Amino acid sequence: MDRMPGWADAVLVPLISLLLAAILSALVILAIGENPIDALQLMVEGTLMRSAGWGYMLYYATNFMFTGLAVAVAFHARLFNIGGEGQAMIGGLGVALVCLYIPFPHWTLALLGATAGAIVFGAAWALIPAYLQAKRGSHIVITTIMFNFIAAALLNYVLVNLLKPVGAMDPASATFPATTHLPSFQDMFATADTPLFRGSPANVSFFLALAACVVVWLLIWRTRLGYEIRSQGFSESAAKYAGISPVRVIVIAMLISGGLAGMMAINTTQGEAERLILNMTEGAGFIGIAVALMGRNHPFGIFLAAMLFGFLYQGGAELALWTNIPRELITVIQALVILFTGALDNMVRMPLERVFLGLRRRDAR
Template sequence: MSAPYAKLPAWVDFGLIPLINLIVAFLVAGLVVLLVGENPIRAAGLLVEGAFGYGEGIGFTLYYATNFIFTGLAVAIAFHCGLFNIGGEGQAYVGGLGVALPCLWFDTILPWYLTFPLVILGSMFFGALWALIPGYLQAKRGSHVVITTIMFNFIASSLMVYLLVDVLKPRGSMSPETRTFEEGGQLPRLDWLLEIFGLNIGGAPFNLSFLLALVASFVVWLIVWRTRLGYEIRTRGFSPSAARYAGMKEARIIIVTMMLSGALAGMMAINPIMGEQYRMQLDFVGGAGFVGIAVALMGRSHPAGIIPAAILFGMLYQGGAEISFEMPQISRDMIVIIQGLVILFAGAMEHMFRPAIASFFIAFGGRSGVPAAPASE
């Protein structure tokens, strides 16, 4: 067997390698832009300008990033337990019930700041409930969580179609959506936050759920790295046999981790439902559950990496819309290709450059203080 990778400094593992992967992804994307007859340098400029060049663009970028922070955290906490939860899409979808129902019930009798805690608890409850069954099946029946979470994505989609068409849709309405929430079911925008820097977010739906995402990131860091439960989660993810040998209850760890993951995914629904649309519509998740997988991979499953990775994908969403408007040759499908390249190099091929970088640090180990990894048999 080949020797394992050398232990690299944290700034290399969590900073340099993702940066190199990202640069290569954008270079390849530049070749794709060149093939369709457009200037890749101009396209890159439009991408950055559309995402960060003015207040409204920044507002939209951070709005999209909020969704990806929640789903990235959901995937990451499952990763630490050795679980691949790709059901964030369905968990966020069902979590929308926990947002919509309190808003529908209390928006006329409670102010938003009293409805908001109920919405947080509701979205966490429904998201965790939808992740509980795949977690139970993995822990107690050996059903692989990848398969069950994929299936539950489709079930969630069908369930929400039924609820929005036959249960929650107002009488006389033809659209599969709830009624519009009153003021008590609407989150305030964070225009004041960017106005500190002299920026006007215009019509961007940048709202209070962004701050909630930052708080959730801190809480995930506390749970995973500063609690007994987090230690058990990481132990089980690193070596299930070691966790069992240490007397840890593996089934409980799996179920609790999946519920935490589902709760984080469910909180994603707060941003579009209570923060932008002020009602629940079909397909409000918009693929954020799957983008969360790439965000978690790029962020090395650490909140400090997930936040900038989410902002990067927010930039691709917002800046990509600017490119497709200014450069008609580059369609929205081309932007999806660019996003796919970032996912490819940052996720599936994240170790492509690691052997060369590790060899460099081994060769200069005396100066860098990086020990060479012993060979394994």
């Protein structure tokens, strides 16, 4: 077989791609007259050396796990869902409606209700693009991009015209009732003597994200549906021949994807802001693409990639605070990661394959 070993494909290629992205990012920092080593040190100190930094990092990572899983599930069916951003926005609407209009006695019930709201609304927003792709062959990438913009306009309309409390200025809903408050890490882990995670937004939905990773792993590799999704991804004609309906698989995979993207709203809307705000997604829907690509569409990889991006996000905020490096540096890093792990994959893979083939030939001799 003219192929390189599995471990090299799964670990070495993404690592080298990541390294290339890191080197270019360092060059960018150098170009704007800052020291990359100092910058990294500042990021590590601001994120990993204090518990509030961890609190922010895990908060961001929660978002990225949900959106990364959303992109990955669709990728397994060979669908590129760029609509995570829009699905998360509408998921946020679901969370807000549930939290505002259903009187919950306790946060555990509120969490269940909000999860259901997020999944139903997020999935519903993915339904039309999924249906159009499955039935009418409209390209899912284009339709989901369009649905992102439509979602933004819809959210804007709902907030300004319907949900905004009378007399309020900023386009945001009323604050949710206190019983829907999710315990933050500070509530859970800080005691009077050890003030851990002070003021940081990480909350119980982090564990929900971890659970989602496990569930997605089970779904993709341990269930019949997961098998069907992967078959569809490998070869639609083969899957069809095996009696798997492409329409059904495309729609279900996109519904799961939309539901997962919607779930990130639990973290930002119910967990952090405790009201629905206009910019509730914070671009996390798009970062899901980078996270899924880097994590090789595997939940464990996605967990690691989400943590890395959580670190970059919090570290980027520290840099913006203490140096002249704007937060947009993180957007550049994100772009480079997507470019190298997604689009320029072959640039790393081809030479690496050649190296491995060369080694094998020498062994054979």
